[in-house]
Amino acid sequence: MFSKILIANRGEIAVRIIRACKEMGIATVAIYSQADRDALHVALADESYCVGGASPGESYLNEERVVSAALVSGAQAIHPGYGFLSENAHFAALCRKNGLVFIGPSPESMEELSDKARLKEIMGRNGLEVIPGTQVLASAQAALAAAAEIGYPVMLKASAGGGGRGIRLVSAPNEMTQAYALAVAEGxxxxxxxxxxxxxxxxxxxxxxxxxxxxEAGNVVCLGERDCSVQRHHQKLIEESPSPAVSRSQRKKLMELTARAVKAIGYVGVGTLEFLLDRDGRFWFMEMNLRLQVEHGVTEMLTQVDLVKWQIRTAAGVPLNFQQQNVALNGACVECRINALTPGTLSMLHVPGGPFVRFDTYLVSGISVSPYYDALLGKLIVYAGTREEAMRKMKAALCELVVEGIETNIAEQLELVSDPRFMTGQYDLTFMEGR
Structure with a gap:
């Protein structure tokens, strides 16, 4: 097991990883930009290093500076969290070149699985239905030709994408050139x-x-599914597990097929396979995220499996000590993402309490929310024995959560979970249309 890990991230995920390391007896190293000098993850880590200016390109995305900080600190491994360098094969290779363990898939695995067309082919061979699509497109003209073959509407997606960025819906040929340019620029x-x-x-x-x-021994377990259908502009707002739209028999089959496919590609670590469930009950495979998800806490609360600790363990070569039959999927869990609507300075924070209520955040009194980074302030997660009780618990927790000095979406989240369509589980990706 590692004795010291550098966390190449910021915000609530850096805090989450540091806390897991502390419980495992692992020393932690934080990196920070000039804008994050007073951030909570810096205070919690055993040591910290400034890696550059406020913009991500000057700091958290600067591969050489991140690796240098790890080498200077004597860290043996780097945990990338999510976003930033978490799915960057070049960075993973740079870590290996410098004798550091990248806590995530190998560079070779990332390179292979980043080929969306090849990945879909592998998943298709292992029983998953895949969405028709293309390999990387060379130009807007190539995109027009591909769309004519596939049929409109189509989605343009950044190959290295995540978090809903680099995605454009194209409904007609006259929209393609601009949409292609925007997707490329955002990627x-x-x-x-x-x-x-x-x-x-x-x-x-x-x-x-x-x-x-x-x-590494080839053991694969599935920890259930999450429903992430409440989204605005491809940004997730609410996640829940299990999905009210997935029956027990569907879940069993989906998990079996997923485990088989993941075993076939020789994947190691935590990962997430993403699907679209249509109204005919068919699951269409889209892509695989080779990292920890923002919403990993939903699965942790439902299954009582600490994904961050197991991500670290599997990167160190530790085999799983449980099997699929040991995974319990009882009860219901729901998460609301609390986002800043404008930059500001936190003047007061009250976090809701009670059994099975969790708020993952980096907020402390006096902290300023920077315009340079993601708007996520924290994730409010609750668990209960039934979905109905979980919904009531989430409403109560949202009413109790107080964030002053920063304009947030707490009130909107309360409206969303109170919507009759959400309360009854009768929602899909059109839920936020018109809002």
Whole structure:
């Protein structure tokens, strides 16, 4: 096991990883930008290093500076969290070159699985239905030709994408040139990679993702599914597990097929397979995220499996000590993402309490929310024995959560979970249309 880990991230995920390391007896190293000098993750880590200016390109995305900080600190491994460098094969290779363990898939695995067309081919061979799509597109003209073959509407997606960035819906040929340019620009700005591919647009549908955990010995377990269908501009707002739209028999089959596919590609670590569930009950495989998800806490509360600790363990070569039959999927869990609507300075914070209520955040009194980074302030997660009780618990927790000095979406989240369609589980990706 590692004795010291550098966390190459910021915000609530850096705090989450540091806390897991402390419980495991692992020393922690934080990195920070000039804008994050007073951040909570810096205070909690055993040591910290400034890696540059406020913009991500000057700091958290600067691969050489991140690696240098790890080497100077004597860290043996780097945990990338999510976003930033978490799915960057070049960075993973740079870590290996410098004798550091990248806590995530190998560079070779990331390179192979980043080929969306090849990944879909593998998943298709292992029984998953895949959405028709393309490999990386060379130009807007190539995109027009591909769309004519696939049929409109289509989605343009950044190859290195995540978090809903670099995605554009194209309904007609006259929209393609501008949409292609925007998807490329957003991919370059967010991930340093402007490559774009295309998929058929499945609509209406629900966004369902399956959490997997795999070790070097070839053991794979599925930790159930999450329903992430409440989204605005492809940004998730609410997640729940299990999905009210997935039956027990559907879940069993989906988990079996997912485990088989993950085993076939030899994946190691935590990963998430994303699907669209159409109104005919068919699951269409979209892509695989090779990292910890923002919403991992939903699965942790439902299954009582600490994904961050197991991500660290599997990276160190530790085999899983439990099997699929040991995974319990009882009760219901729901998460609301609390976002800042404008930059500001926190003057007062009250966190809701009670059994099975969790708020993952980096907020402390006096902290300023920077315009340079993601708007996520924290994730409010609750668990209960039934979905109905979980919904009531979430409403109570949202009413109790107080964040002053920063304009947030708490009131909107309360409206969303109180919507009769959400309360009854009768919602899909059209839920936020018109809001």
């Amino acid at each position: 370059e700005a967010s991930f340093g990679d402007g490559s774009v591919y295309m998929e058929k647009y499945v609509h209406p549908a629900r966004h369902i993702e399956v959490q997997v955990l795999a070790d």
